Amino acid sequence: MSQNKPVHVPVLLKEVVNYLALLPGRSVVDGTLGLGGHALSCLKEIGVKGKYYGFDLDENNLKIAKKRLQLFSSECQFFQDSFVHCHDRLQELGITAVDAILLDLGLSSPHVDDASRGFSFQKKAPLDMRFDRSKGLTAAHVLNNYTEYDLKTIFYRYGEEKYAPKLARMIVARRREKALGITEDLMNLIQEIMRSPKDQNRMASRVFQALRIEVNDELNVLREAIPSLLSLLKSGGRMVVISYHSLEDRIVKQGFKQAALNDCDYQILTKKPIVPSEAELQKNPRSRSAKLRAIFKS
Ligand SMILES: C[S@@+](CC[C@H](N)C(=O)[O-])C[C@H]1O[C@@H](n2cnc3c(N)ncnc32)[C@H](O)[C@@H]1O
Structure with missing residues (x-):
């Protein structure tokens, strides 16, 4: 904090x-x-x-x-x-x-300014995103356990993210090697999809928002x-x-x-x-x- x-x-x-x-x-x-x-x-x-x-x-x-x-x-x-x-x-x-x-x-x-909460893609933090940290699923749980189809649907529906299918596919491939744990893990994938920092930030805003909506239902x-x-x-x-x-x-x-x-x-x-x-x-x-x-x- x-x-x-x-x-x-x-x-x-x-x-x-x-x-x-x-x-x-x-x-x-x-x-x-x-x-x-x-x-x-x-x-x-x-x-x-x-x-x-x-x-x-x-x-x-x-x-x-x-x-x-x-x-x-x-x-x-x-x-x-x-x-x-x-x-x-x-x-x-x-x-x-x-x-x-x-x-x-x-x-x-x-929430955005506190680096420990994981709401902001600009801060290195555990992928948490729960408003109430005493219960419920974290963003890391969603990313590491949901099916590719469900991840795609979340990014597409809640974030209107056009690269939702590609990102979901990459998450599932990446987590087979190592679970995603921190914001940087997700940002690295977004940076592989988008070239310019401006596009990376825009996509990250949409993806992080979509995840937050899912985590807190x-x-x-x-x-x-x-x-x-x-x-x-x-x-x-x-x-x-x-x-x-x-x-x-x-x-x-x-x-x-x-x-x-x-x-x-x-x-x-x-x-x-x-x-x-x-x-x-x-x-x-x-x-x-x-x-x-x-x-x-x-
Ligand atoms: C935009 S802020 C409210 C700011 C407030 N109006 C002020 O002027 O300080 C939204 C707040 O809602 C809380 N929140 C989000 N979902 C909630 C829910 N389902 N029930 C209760 N609080 C919730 C968040 O933790 C956050 O503190």
Whole structure:
């Protein structure tokens, strides 16, 4: 881990606050607390009578967020768990509905910057990529055990990688000699396929993202979570989701559409997804693929 204090610039912050339309005393579920950047602004809106339920799979991020939000400790409750379990975890506490729900999907900056996590192709690290390092399959397990067909499908489907068949074939051939263990092992194969460093980096971004989605089962979790989270909304409540991948955005769009079709109390607030302004992109290039969608329950 770098010696510098971890930072994550919250994406579309003003838009999140506007769409959630929080008022003093409101209750909020933050399914992806991260470093608590969005939380900090939301907590100021809901004040001392509000309630903030923060979930994150990542133990380190949760620790940082807790510390950062300690001024608001009586309004906050923290859970190291997936947002797919928000509904059940809150029910255990006797909470059946909340006023606002936020999901800000994907990676936080410390995930990318922390060399030990294996999320970044630019850092030599064990191929891990789990948000929750206490359970589940690592990226190394996927690369060393999945069939060639499954690897090809992951790179193709989640990364839209045109060299998916070639890469999958090379992984299977390489692992017969020696298991892949670190990010460099995968990068070496990508460098054999692509000549220019620019193309290598582009391909590595797609391949690493695809692997991360598989390792954390991100699309299935999101698909399952949306209806379950929507069922937690009080009348007058709102849910906002920020996604960073076209397949995620499609799941959010369809999940909201389905809710509005099934129940006329749900109204979609964003016909088209909201994206970062030029000014935000300049200040925070990591926001570049963000898309925000919001829904209201009357
Ligand atoms: C983009 S960051 C959130 C940043 C946060 N909004 C902020 O302003 O600091 C996404 C966070 O979601 C967490 N995460 C990813 N999948 C999750 C899941 N299924 N359940 C809970 N947390 C998850 C990651 O560990 C990461 O901390």
